[in-house]
Amino acid sequence: MNLPMLPANQQPRYEGQGWTHWPDYPELSLQFLRALGAAQEGAGTISECFLAASRMVPGDLESWYQEWQRVADVNVRRACAALAGGHLHTAKANFLRASSYYRSSELFLAPNDSRRGETFQKILANSHAYLGLISPIGEILSVDVGDGTTLDAYFLKPSSGATCWPTIICFGGLDGSKDELLAKMPRYALSRGMALLLVDMPGQGGTLRRRFTVNRADSEVPVGRCIDFLLTRADVDGERIALYGASMGGIYSARAASDERRIKAVVSDSLTFDIHAELQQRLSHPDASMWMHLKWVYGCETPQEVVEKSRDFRMSDFIGKIECPYLIVQGEHDFLGLQTALDAFHFAKTRAVPVELKVFDAEETGASHCQADNPALGQEFICDWVAEKLDIKQSISAC
Known part of the structure; x- marks a missing residue:
């Protein structure tokens, strides 16, 4: 094609x-x-x-x-x-x-x-x-969701310091995977004293390609099972678990945090506040190549079915229920637009959500989707923010 x-x-x-x-x-x-x-x-x-x-x-x-x-x-x-x-x-x-x-x-x-x-x-x-x-060796895992589905995952932890680590559960977006996050997250999280559980959510990576599990709106279910898994580990601080999602994963992370109270901080690294309305507008181009991927991820036969299923992913239905600190990150020139992040931020604010917004502009760089043009700036900001919320003190010896 x-x-x-x-x-x-x-x-x-x-x-x-x-x-x-x-x-x-x-x-x-x-x-x-x-x-x-x-x-x-x-x-x-x-x-x-x-x-x-x-x-x-x-x-x-x-x-x-x-x-x-x-x-x-x-x-x-x-x-x-x-x-x-x-x-x-x-x-x-x-x-x-x-x-x-x-x-x-x-x-x-x-x-x-x-x-x-x-x-x-x-x-x-x-x-x-x-x-x-790598050192310590990264773990290749599967997380049982409990309903017949399984998530592919990797677990990585810092090489020195504590023996019980604050941990970030991380996943990507519509075409993202845990494997892409291997380069994006560890350098910044591990050096700040945080372990990582990199996950292929339903509709992502190996969970889609190897296990044929399409996406689902109730992300709190698979995320909850990830937390259950982390709590079985002696090397994870169960009182300090954060959540990071990029792009479509930014919707998943917010939905999970709205229901799962064991999450102490959550990040949406780029998001679409009303994905149903966004996809409805794009129906005027039903032959666009994007629909091929969307139908696969959503498990739908037609673009219209994708649009209908996307109703359940509208953030206005759940974002106001988030109680933990919440960070929205968006680029000034994100192809999703900046307004969608502003809408989410203002909506959350009016519901008394402890939300913060970081906008990367062109002068600073990092202004593309998920800071694709300069991911270092995005991860520095995000991992510093998460470390603060999890009360992690950085020391010179760890730098």
Whole structure:
């Protein structure tokens, strides 16, 4: 499948939302920006990203898949050679980059494309190899939801300090996964003395691809089971558990916190206040490529069914019930818009929710969706905020 061919009338340039590689193809440009942001955090290299892009045909999704696969394969070979030679740090770095590049390659494949499953297995293989080389070793888990469904998850904890850790449960968005969060979260949370439970919620990552579990509005149920699991661990401080969700995950996190009182702080890193209204407006473009992914995630046959199911995800139905500290983060140039975050913030304020709003603007950078153009700024702010709410004191010795 190719994107519609548009007249090439603009050169690559830096804009408010960050680097725009193909101005005529905003969706591809956003995903390339996402890859650059991951590279900034160690899940890629800038030169390899630009090399892959230089070999792509703008608008040709097959070339997008092939070129990310190509650079990912190079990193796998490099990682295996390093591992065989005992160069563990180089192997670890290359396994993480390979996982991220494979993730990029998979983005635009149809759900029924056999390469989607094959590529996801490559993502997992490289993520798991990476987890086996970090210290402490990352744990590969499954969390039983109790209704016949299971969540895929990773658990990571700091390398030194306490033996009982405050913990953040984290998940991504509509096309996010725990594997993408491996580069985004650990550097900032672990260094501040917080453990991480990275989770594929229903409709995400391996929970969707391997277990065929579509999304659900009652996110408090799977999140509650994640908390139940954490409370069985002697290395988790059960009185200091926070929740982070990005994009669609920002809706899931707020819904879960509205019902689950064991959560002590919650973050929505970009959100859509009324996703039903947003998708209703987009019905005028029923053949748009986004509907292919939405139908898969929602488990629906038609765009109209997706819209109807999305009624249950409207944040006005639950955001006013949040009692713990709540942070909304949105970029000035988020493709979802800024107003949707302002609406959520003001609605929560009028319901006496202890809510805060952080807007990243173009002058500061981080103004794209989930700070894709500069994820370091977003994670610094978010993890500092969570650490404050969980009463974690940072020390010079831990820096």
